[in-house]
Amino acid sequence: MKYSTGKETKRKIIDATFQLMADKGFDALSIDDxxxxxxxxxxxxxxHFKSKEELLYEVMRTRLDRGHGQMAEEILKELSKDNCNVRAILERVTDEIHSSSGQNRLTWAFAFYHLLIHSRKNEFVREWLESNEDQWSNFLRMIVKRGQELGQIRTDVDTQTITNMCMAIVVGYDILFMLNPQIDFSEVNHIHDWMFVNDQNPKNEG
Incomplete structure (x- = not known):
């Protein structure tokens, strides 16, 4: 029973920190709060924790990490097929990014951007954010490159530029959501129109 109670207390501490961090930022947050x-x-x-910083790292790991490990293997298998639908894959990944924020997306968004501010003076946090961004960028670049190889994504714009645009769209909608929680994330799929080749155009004429 003590073990179960201890786990529950630790979870409550993490949950409370996540919410309070979204409300007031990490620097303004005290252990007493x-x-x-x-x-x-x-x-x-x-x-449960040696310090406030250790708690922050646990919040990052359990509440703010948008890792793609669970779907990466399946996505790789789909991309290896000659008839794979890259647009469907990209839209699935985009949906997964937003759904990984959990039920309270607004809390996630504010907590994450307070974390960005805190990273200016915390090297560990900055390196974690950079690593997280690199992982997602590499993952999306792989999808974009495969789409270009299959003739589904335009090739007049280089792979990294398109990848950066995809990343910027996701981050931009996080910010818009903080300002307008009623925004429709599915709009992102329509924004992707500019990068995909029109499927209605015949590939071989004459």
């Missing part, structure tokens, strides 16, 4: 919000003493905090 966190523990008061869940009705626990400050002493019990140190049973």
């Amino acid at each position: 966190i523990m008061t919000s869940i009705g626990r003493t400050k002493g019990s905090f140190y049973v």
Whole structure:
């Protein structure tokens, strides 16, 4: 029972930090704030975490990481097929990016952008964000390149530029969502029109 209670307390600390970080930012957040919000003493905090920074890293890992590991293997298999639909794959990935934010996307968005601000003075956080961005960029570049190889994505724009545009669209919609939570994320799929070759155009004429 003690083990179960300890796990529950740790989860509550992480959840509370995630929410409070979204509300006021990490720098303005104190351990007292966190523990008061869940009705626990400050002493019990140190049973689970050595410091506020250690807690932040756990929040990053469990609440803010948009990792793609679970779908990467399946996507790779689909891309290896000659008849794969790259647009469908890209739209699936885009949907996954937004759904990975969880049920409260607004909390995720504000917490993540407070994390960006904090990264200006925390090297570990900055390196984590850079690594996360590199992983997603490499993953999307692989999809774009495959689309170009199959003649589904335009080739008059280089692969990295298109990849950067895809990344910028996702980040841009995160910001728009913070300003207008009613925004429709499915609009992203229509924005992709500019990069895909029109399927109605005959590939071989004459």
